Amino acid sequence: xxxxxxxxxxxxxxxxxxxxxxxxxxxxxxxxxxxxxxxxxxxxxxxxxxxxxxxxxxxxxxxxxxxxxxxxxxxxxxxx
Amino acid sequence: xxxxxxxxxxxxxxxxxxxxxxxxxxxxxxxxxxxxxxxxxxxxxxxxxxxxxxxxxxxxxxxxxxxxxxxxxxxxxxxx
Numbered sequence: 405x406x407x408x409x410x411x412x413x414x415x416x417x418x419x420x421x422x423x424x425x426x427x428x429x430x431x432x433x434x435x436x437x438x439x440x441x442x443x444x445x446x447x448x449x450x451x452x453x454x455x456x457x458x459x460x461x462x463x464x465x466x467x468x469x470x471x472x473x474x475x476x477x478x479x480x481x482x483x484x
Numbered sequence: 485x486x487x488x489x490x491x492x493x494x495x496x497x498x499x500x501x502x503x504x505x506x507x508x509x510x511x512x513x514x515x516x517x518x519x520x521x522x523x524x525x526x527x528x529x530x531x532x533x534x535x536x537x538x539x540x541x542x543x544x545x546x547x548x549x550x551x552x553x554x555x556x557x558x559x560x561x562x563x564x
Contacts, residue, residue: 432545434544434545437528438529442524446521447520447522461516464514
C-alpha cells in the first residue's frame with residue numbers, strides 16, 4: 405500500500421525557504437508569483453492491506469516523527 | 485490561482501533522507517514500512533487566471549529553478 409504524507413508549515417509561520425524561492429523566481433522574470441510555501445512530501449510503501457489500520461499508523465508516524473506539530477500541519481493520502 | 489509542484493527524486497536515485505526516516509520509523513516500532521522517499525511540495529499563489537498560461541509558466545519555473553532535472557522529476561497540479 406502506497407501512502408503520501410504532506411507536511412507543511414502552519415498558516416502564519418514564516419517560511420524563509422519559500423521567501424528565498426519567491427525572490428529567485430522574481431529575479432528570473434517570473435513576476436506574477438504572489439507567494440511561495442515549501443513543504444515536505446513523504447511517500448511511504450507499507451506492508452499493510454487494511455486502510456483503517458494504515459491510516460491510524462500513518463497518523464502516529466506523523467505525530468511522533470514526521471511533523472513538528474507545533475509549527476507544522478500534515479495531511480495523509482492513501483494512494484492505492 | 486493556487487498551484488502545487490511536487491519535486492521528487494527519480495526512481496533508482498538513492499534517497500539518504502528517506503533511508504534515515506525509514507530507519508527512525510523502524511526504531512520507533514513502525515515495522516511494516518517497506519520504503520520511504522522524501523520530496524518537496526512547493527505551493528505557489530499566482531496572479532494568473534489563464535490555466536494554460538499558468539501551466540506553461542509553472543513548467544518553466546520547475547525546469548529552470550525548482551527541480552534538478554538530472555536527478556529529480558516533478559509534477560504540477562493547478563488547485564483552483
